[in-house]
Amino acid sequence: MTSPNRNLNIEFTKLFINNEWSPSTDGKVFPTFNPANEEKICDVSEASQDDVDKAVKAADTAFKRNSPWRSMDASGRGKILGRVADIMEQQKGELASIETLNTGKPYLDAVQDVEFTIDVYRYHGCLADKLSGKTIQVDGPYFSYTRPEPVGVCALILPWNYPLSIFAWKVGPALACGNTVVVKPSELSPLTALCQAAAFAEAGLPAGVLNVVNGYGPTTGAALATHPLVRKVAFTGSTATGKKVMTMAAEGTLKKLTLELGGKSPLVVFPDANLESAAISCHNSIMINSGQNCCAGSRVFVHTDIYDEFVEKAVACAQNRVVGDPFDSLSANGSLISEMQMKKVLAYIEKGKAEGAKLKCGGERIGDKGFFVQPTVFSGVTDDMTIAKEEIFGPVQSILKFTDIEDVLDRCNNTDYGLAAGVFTSDVNNATYMAHNLKGGTTWVNCADIITHQTPFGGFKGSGFGKELGEDAMKEYCDMKTITIQVINKNS
Numbered sequence: 001m002t003s004p005n006r007n008l009n010i011e012f013t014k015l016f017i018n019n020e021w022s023p024s025t026d027g028k029v030f031p032t033f034n035p036a037n038e039e040k041i042c043d044v045s046e047a048s049q050d051d052v053d054k055a056v057k058a059a060d061t062a063f064k065r066n067s068p069w070r071s072m073d074a075s076g077r078g079k080i081l082g083r084v085a086d087i088m089e090q091q092k093g094e095l096a097s098i099e100t101l102n103t104g105k106p107y108l109d110a111v112q113d114v115e116f117t118i119d120v121y122r123y124h125g126c127l128a129d130k131l132s133g134k135t136i137q138v139d140g141p142y143f144s145y146t147r148p149e150p151v152g153v154c155a156l157i158l159p160w161n162y163p164l165s166i167f168a169w170k171v172g173p174a175l176a177c178g179n180t181v182v183v184k185p186s187e188l189s190p191l192t193a194l195c196q197a198a199a200f201a202e203a204g205l206p207a208g209v210l211n212v213v214n215g216y217g218p219t220t221g222a223a224l225a226t227h228p229l230v231r232k233v234a235f236t237g238s239t240a241t242g243k244k245v246m247t248m249a250a251e252g253t254l255k256k257l258t259l260e261l262g263g264k265s266p267l268v269v270f271p272d273a274n275l276e277s278a279a280i281s282c283h284n285s286i287m288i289n290s291g292q293n294c295c296a297g298s299r300v301f302v303h304t305d306i307y308d309e310f311v312e313k314a315v316a317c318a319q320n321r322v323v324g325d326p327f328d329s330l331s332a333n334g335s336l337i338s339e340m341q342m343k344k345v346l347a348y349i350e351k352g353k354a355e356g357a358k359l360k361c362g363g364e365r366i367g368d369k370g371f372f373v374q375p376t377v378f379s380g381v382t383d384d385m386t387i388a389k390e391e392i393f394g395p396v397q398s399i400l401k402f403t404d405i406e407d408v409l410d411r412c413n414n415t416d417y418g419l420a421a422g423v424f425t426s427d428v429n430n431a432t433y434m435a436h437n438l439k440g441g442t443t444w445v446n447c448a449d450i451i452t453h454q455t456p457f458g459g460f461k462g463s464g465f466g467k468e469l470g471e472d473a474m475k476e477y478c479d480m481k482t483i484t485i486q487v488i489n490k491n492s
């Protein structure tokens, strides 16, 4: 097992444009922090509108007809992604350590994130030369075929909760399909995006194909999402920001768009479920990454017959969960990302209490350095309470009660979100009926929060549209062209 490195030398802090590291044109920087001890790690260059313009133009030039990138075989693109995976394999401990330092997430979780990232690059690398169209029989003296083509310059705007892997979820398929990209990592967690950019340069990616601009959303992010040379925007973040980005993508030049947004995912536990295993799955689903997880099971509906027993098990899981130094291998949870996020979570907990939910355990900040919050369980939660409606994005489990299957389906689906859902039952009819009628882009049976690089992931309704991961992710980064040729018989 790779061990954590606490004495990191942070090498990459500038903007990555045209395979070169450069400071911003106006010299501006912003600090990035370790949330677990609130200490500044380093300054990072902040991209101005001019820098964004430079990066997009570099990507646009790299996408030009007959450029090295456009002339490269698809298998060549796949090999570069494979080499990036190999490089990251070598740097696993270092990358995971930087991710932990910059996000406060446990080192062992960060190692898993690096492994997932590597899997994503290998998977999409292997798909690069497997894109294909159809030959189509058409009426008249014509022959038609379809051909997937890269879209062009893609703007990739990232969140802070899984900085390493969500970078790959977008960059992997975008490059496999032959696009060029400009990435804007979250202002809260830019460091591992920059490390990955360095790995791409080392792997032999032609200049301009991948660019990274650090900065804040309303400035750097907006400059990118509105740039006229950008052809596609892929965004992961909150629904509120996603709506703004959708408006931006319609201004100026019309841009293709995928949105991976928030969730309020329901999990339903029936009396015939394996209760112990369901309780553990539901616990992990809401507590992993300190609840800063878009598909967290934030509403657990438990059948009235097993309600009390389930709550007891949920509380035991929460009380046993170790929260502490993210570099300590015993810590299951580390720090939340920021003071703002911690305050938001604590405010939701206060709201839960005030609106009459029963606080069974947790509910407090831990210590006064770093943004650690106790694993928290509420029982007696009802649909009208704020904690049952809004995305908390923290380690707060809400347990609701149900009796009737039709009623619980309506309650699960009665939300603007639709990212994920789950059901725990040993009855196959129950399982299938629920899985088919829950409105969630991903629906789990007797498990929760299982995301693989082979399966498409993405929301319904207010959780966004478009898929990441799996073969479907490739479609998001292609335009399908129809080519029709007249077939003439010269002898007639």
Ligand code: NAD
Residues within 6 Å of the ligand: 157, 158, 159, 160, 161, 162, 184, 185, 186, 187, 215, 216, 217, 218, 219, 220, 221, 222, 225, 236, 237, 238, 239, 241, 242, 244, 245, 260, 261, 262, 263, 293, 294, 391, 393, 419, 459
């Ligand atoms: P956020 O919406 O605040 O920010 C996401 C990104 O958008 C950041 O890079 C930010 O700088 C940028 N941004 C902010 N304002 C912008 C603007 N006006 N124009 C352009 N870009 C702008 O989200 P966050 O706080 O980073 O992440 C938490 C949210 O993300 C949660 O709601 C969570 O559910 C969601 N999320 C969803 C998924 C998913 O796959 N569905 C994954 C992770 C996080």
Ligand code: MN
Residues within 6 Å of the ligand: 238
């Ligand atoms: Mn935010």
